[in-house]
Amino acid sequence: MNNVELADVFERIASLLDIKGEVVYKTLAYRRVAENLRSLPSDVNIYWQENRLDEIPGVGKAISEKIDELLRTGNLGFLERLEQEVPPSLLEMLQVPDVGPRKVALFWKQAGVKTLAELEAAARNEKLRNLPGMGEKSEARIIAGIEALSRRSHRMLLGNAWIIADSLLIDLRKQPGVVRAEAAGSLRRWKSTIGDLDLVAGCANPLPVMEWFTHHPDCHRILASGENKSSIELNNGINVQLWIQPPERFGTLLQFVTGSKEHNVHLRELAQKQNLSLSEQAIVDASGKEFVFSHEEDVYKALGLPYIIPELREDRGEIQAAQENRLPNLLKLEDIRSDFHMHTTWSDAANSVKEMALAARELGYHTIAITDHTSGLGIAGGLTVEGLVEQRKDIDAVQKELGDSILILQGAEVEIKADGSLDYPDDVLSKMDIVVASLHTSLRQPRERITERLVNVIRNPHVDIIGHPSGRLLPNREGADLDYDVILKEARKAGIVLEINASYSRLDLDEVHARLASEMGILLAIDADAHTIDQLQLMAFGVSVARRAWVNPELIINTWNREKLLSWLASRR
């Protein structure tokens, strides 16, 4: 079992215990471990083999024993017994908005409801309204919530979420009295996929703004409406929340709504130790005196911390690092001076070599690599070996025309075939300026096979960059089941570059593995994988992955100047 599978088990235990009515702190402990396992950069099996499970945050004696049993046998007696007691089908009902563990237990024990389908039938047959604490409105809310489930799509892509949020923000900022308005939540933290949208505004008179929000033309229904907080469902099924505080309290509000929840809990614990209480409204000291903040930076300052940028706020060590004044120096978009993965009309893209070069020069880049698909990827109209010769003439002509202002490398995104061989022979690869190799097909091979397939490519001295290593497509298609401990060790040994693909449907390497790669000193490239000139600007999304992964900017080859880059390329040839 891998980290994610173990995390799923503990998440399941937490939910079942919640329904059973176990004390919340116990279920919280399981949830914390699940979260920590998901962001653990190294394979949990290694901790297990080296007898260091208790070094994982939140893992104590009881959970350590459970991990051991799961990794040894693949099963867990504790969970099996729990599922005898609490039917796992009950978990379906937790997806319904406003239905939590207490309600599920109520429906199960007092109405015999065990599945989501039975819940819907019971609600429609008016069987829930007479249960304790329930009424007609609660019953109607459950029906509406179940209907919303089918409208609600999976998580949004980061790029799409920004588009929707920006358009709402433009109107929000025009509302009377709104001094400041920002996107917060996971969007402001640049998480790879987004669930709900959170907007915050500083405004002295919130009611008219809330009125505008809940009567927005795209509003499908109102989920909650209050003075400080309202929540709506848009016609496209996306939920948006708007939080408002007076402008002088905007700092604590923005801090709070940006999250993450785990970061905020940790921060509030830290405040408590200083006899302070932190909320979205203010910091209050032991005597009840209130301190308000219009700027977020001052909230951190008041707690004795340097400013922590939103991308780091996942409770993955950033608060400790801030306390010890060792927050990482992080990559900025303006540090990016080159892009090593883009397509042109020579394969499946919209713009010519010259158009791409001009657009990249406009962005301030000193070097680009043209990396069209190879013939093996049939759907992408890949280049044959003969076609490469023609393309080289085109690149040479554009280079001559544009002179020294931008360097255009001839590369290719070489297809890694199912048997692990590459689409071009070595003698062709050796004549290229730079070579990206990527997986697109047969991604479902078993772990050992696909890991070996990629290791072979990493060891090929003609390959410089592994493009989007896992092949995942957000939000739903999982990447290859790679053994990252093997892949990263081989990458370090070979001195090869791993790509953080900046297309927001990829963001691959993901942040967890990018962080580990950086800790291991592996070189990384961030590439937009542009198929149009506009898509060169997707780079910002790749930069966000590097920031969230604490990546050391010096390891990112896009930050190097041209001389350093060329001498590195020469050393590989």
Added chain:
DNA sequence: GCCGTTTTCGGCCCGACTGTTTTCAGTCG
């Protein structure tokens, strides 16, 4: 169930909103 610059036991963040209640429980972020 975890954890310790006030603790190996007794804590474990804080507030808004809703609906069912006449003061609060449940859910959510």
